[in-house]
Amino acid sequence: EAQVTQNPRYLITVTGKKLTVTCSQNMNHEYMSWYRQDPGLGLRQIYYSMNVEVTDKGDVPEGYKVSRKEKRNFPLILESPSPNQTSLYFCASVERITDTQYFGPGTRLTVL
Amino acid sequence: AQTVTQSQPEMSVQEAETVTLSCTYDTSENNYYLFWYKQPPSRQMILVIRQEAYKQQNATENRFSVNFQKAAKSFSLKISDSQLGDTAMYFCAFMAAFSTSGTYKYIFGTGTRLKVLA
Numbered sequence: 001e002a003q004v005t006q007n008p009r010y011l012i013t014v015t016g017k018k019l020t021v022t023c024s025q026n027m028n029h030e031y032m033s034w035y036r037q038d039p040g041l042g043l044r045q046i047y048y049s050m051n052v053e054v055t056d057k058g059d060v061p062e063g064y065k066v067s068r069k070e071k072r073n074f075p076l077i078l079e080s081p082s083p084n085q086t087s088l089y090f091c092a093s094v095e096r097i098t099d100t101q102y103f104g105p106g107t108r109l110t111v112l
Numbered sequence: 113a114q115t116v117t118q119s120q121p122e123m124s125v126q127e128a129e130t131v132t133l134s135c136t137y138d139t140s141e142n143n144y145y146l147f148w149y150k151q152p153p154s155r156q157m158i159l160v161i162r163q164e165a166y167k168q169q170n171a172t173e174n175r176f177s178v179n180f181q182k183a184a185k186s187f188s189l190k191i192s193d194s195q196l197g198d199t200a201m202y203f204c205a206f207m208a209a210f211s212t213s214g215t216y217k218y219i220f221g222t223g224t225r226l227k228v229l230a
Contacts, residue, residue: 041222
């Protein structure tokens with residue numbers, strides 16, 4: 001089944017404790033992206049990657065890092081999480097023929 | 113810069129009735145795509161419908177159709193014969209592909225929460 005997976009689905013952590021949210025897609029998509037969703041703000045892009053070893057900042061990159069060592073994986077790293085990073089996070093990949101974005105199931109992160 | 117505006121934070125509709133969700137956007141690009149995504153309580157983002165800007169014909173998917181007015185930069189979603197399962201947050205999204213850099217730009221609206229009443 002073609003899909004984008006994220007782990008963990010739920011995470012509660014404390015300020016300053018490094019964490020990684022994994023993202024993997026099995027559709028051989030080149031373009032992948034991370035978003036955060038906050039009430040009243042919609043989805044805002046954090047980082048994106050056009051291909052292996054090619055990443056760039058989105059609209060809200062502060063406090064986040066990403067890497068793209070393999071085509072299928074695009075982890076999101078929070079080196080020192082803060083409470084304002086409490087949010088719902090989505091990973092997505094783009095199917096180039098239709099330019100349609102497919103989303104993972106989301107990760108609910110709470111930083112205390 | 114591109115922007116997407118959804119001016120209706122919440123809407124409700126009776127089951128079996130028709131409802132229209134509004135979306136306007138701003139861009140200087142000529143080639144782009146527009147999407148409607150549905151987010152039910154499960155939080156999964158589900159693609160509802162997609163429209164290419166160069167196509168004048170409005171996209172339809174079963175009970176879902178759009179009214180795409182390129183000159184007015186308007187992209188509304190019509191849901192016919194509303195069902196309880198249509199209760200969800202709906203996001204309008206804009207996408208432009210930049211051939212020179214090979215990248216994409218996605219912009220989402222703030223969403224419209226739709227409740228279908230029994």
